[in-house]
Amino acid sequence: MRRSEFLRAVDREFGARAPMLTTDLVLDAVGGRTAAQALEAGIAPRDIWAALCAETDVPLERRYGVGRLEPQRN
Template identity: 80%
Template sequence: MRRSEFLRAVNLEFGPRASTVTNDLVLDALGGRTAADALEAGLSPRDIWLALCAEMDVPADRRYGVGRLEPRRR
């Protein structure tokens, strides 16, 4: 997962709360960091996404492949 995919996934899942969730929610799984702090520290966006999903009880079927763009059609 790339950083852009992470940000897209957060926006799709949390909508207007996305900024609050990434900037204010402290995640124990990330060493007491917020998602934004973890990104800045260089942690994997995929690991951050999964920690965020676990904390926010996002169903498993919405955790994988989220944030990816649909392939372009020719």
């Protein structure tokens, strides 16, 4: 997962709450950092996404493959 995919996934899953969750919610699974702090610290976006999903009880079926853009069709 790339940073851009992480940001899209957070936006799609949490909508208007996304900015608050990434800057205010402390995630123990990434060293007691917020998602924003974890990104800045170089933690893999996939690990941050997994921690955020676990902390906010996102169902498993909505955790994988989100944030990806549909392939361009020529």
